[in-house]
Amino acid sequence: MFATLLMEEARTQARRNAGVVGIMAVIAFGFMLLSLLRLPVVSSMLLMGSLAALLAIPVVVGAQVGIEYWASMCGARGYLTMTLPVKGRVIFAAKTLYAVIAVLVSVAVSVPLGVGWLATYVHLLGITLGEYLEPMRQMISEMGTGTVLFCGLVLVESYVLVVIEVAAVMSIGAQGRWNRLGFGAPAIGLVILYAVNQVVALAATLLLPLSLDMTSGRIVGRMMLPQFIEAVRADQDPHLVGIGTALAAPIVAAILVWWAVRAIERHTCLR
Incomplete structure (x- = not known):
């Protein structure tokens, strides 16, 4: 049943999503090409x-x-969805x-367009893409492949968790106690979620023993807080940057998923 539901989602939405991606991609690419005409002010715009x-x-998307x-x-079509013989x-x-x-597919489409945009930008500056990216290449070389891969995975994780958390908040907001607010309930929930995520991210960054050592470019099992306090006292930049949020964020998402599933199966109230 899961596969059937997933295919139904793709059948009803994929063409619409692809259409938007195609239109936006054509606009982005077209503007890039037109900017190469080097028209004063207009090319920059x-x-x-x-x-x-x-x-x-x-x-x-x-x-x-x-x-x-x-x-x-949670809307009018929710009555049909809730009649499906599945949990x-x-x-x-x-x-x-x-x-x-x-x-994620839309992000994947944006990446080569981003590379093309960067190539267009440096061309208008009169330098090569290799020259422009040389500092980044050196930084990646210093950090090592493992650290760069970890950072890439954390970036992908952030996109995944945002989607899951937003869906969860909408389902939680559809409970009977908040139903009268309509979409106002998940809107308020998203504001609260943002605040909670900021607090959790700050705590995880400072307190969890997982940091990026800026001097070596390596990931180390050390807490940022003591070194941060020392750096503030010495009026220096900290050489450790906490990345514990990569571990804490999935925990917040898991709690929201549990709450959302419970809300869907026990407390959803449609209007």
Whole structure:
């Protein structure tokens, strides 16, 4: 049943998502090409418009799947969804998995466009892409492949967790006690979630024994807080940057998923 639900999500949303990605990609690429005409002021505006378009691709796709989730789970179509002979956790898993896939695919489309944008930018500056990226290449060489891979995985994790948490908050907001607020309930929930994530991220960054040593570029099992306090006292930049949020964030998401599944299966109230 899970596979069937996932395929249904793809059938109903994939074409729409692909259409938006295609339109935004064409706009971004077209603006890039036009900026090469080197028109005073206009080329800069076109280049900024291109950057805005490619950055907006995952945002727009995320908004699409979010609206669809709300309409099919908590809106008028939720009555049909809740009649399916399957547990709420399966429905939640299928819908969030499709949303995660859609957002990650949109990000994957944005990456080569981003490289093209950067190549266009440095061309207008009159230098080569290799020259522009040389400092980054040296930094990556110093950090090591393992650290760079870890940072890349953390970035992917952040996209995945945002999608899951937003879906969870919408499901939690559809409980009977908050139903009268409509979409206001998840809107308030998202504000609260942002605040909670900031507090958790700060605590995890300072207190969890997992940091990036800026002097060596290596990940070390040390807490940032003592070194941070020492750096503040000495009026210096800290050489340890805590990355414990990579461990704490999934815990917050797991709690929200548990709460969302419980809300879907026991407390969902449709209007």
